[in-house]
Amino acid sequence: MSRGGKTTKIHAIVDALGNPVKLSFTGGNVHDSKAAIPLMEQIDISGRVMMGDKAYGAKEIRNYIASREGTYAIPPKENNPDPWECDWWQYKERHLVECFFNKLKHFRRVATRYDKLINRFKSFVFLASIMILLK
Numbered sequence: 172m173s174r175g176g177k178t179t180k181i182h183a184i185v186d187a188l189g190n191p192v193k194l195s196f197t198g199g200n201v202h203d204s205k206a207a208i209p210l211m212e213q214i215d216i217s218g219r220v221m222m223g224d225k226a227y228g229a230k231e232i233r234n235y236i237a238s239r240e241g242t243y244a245i246p247p248k249e250n251n252p253d254p255w256e257c258d259w260w261q262y263k264e265r266h267l268v269e270c271f272f273n274k275l276k277h278f279r280r281v282a283t284r285y286d287k288l289i290n291r292f293k294s295f296v297f298l299a300s301i302m303i304l305l306k
Contacts, residue, residue: 179289181275181296182206184214189267189274191300196293204229216241222265274303 178199184192195210203226211221217240223232228245233255236243244261247254276282278299286292 179284179292180206181272182210183268183271184210185268185271187264187267189270190304191271194296194300196289196296203227204232207232208235211235211239215239220244220261222262222268224265271303275299278302 180197180199180201180203182195182197182203186192193210193213195206197206207223207227208231216236220242221236222244225246225248228247228251233243233245244258244265246257246259246262275296278295280286280295281292281299284292286295
């Protein structure tokens, strides 16, 4: 939310069709990777491929996924001294989460963040996610 100098980030896990599975909200000053593990703890990731951009390539996140018997398709940063392999064919499917956020932004109230209170904003994001699921 952009009113009063405060911002809110939306974090999402989507399924293979791009439908939302779990949503999380943090302050604008929180790095994306800090919300990854608490969000993944809410679902069973065993046997699943978790995809993320380079911001989610922290060793802690990769170890968490591996310890829960999941795999990941996260590319290493260019300056990483110990790069790992990334399955680029699987990584191409990461666009589904970006498509979900694009669909979410079609709801003007989410895109412009009219709501001053986080509870109202979260409520409308959940409502918009339900509308996306119903289409």
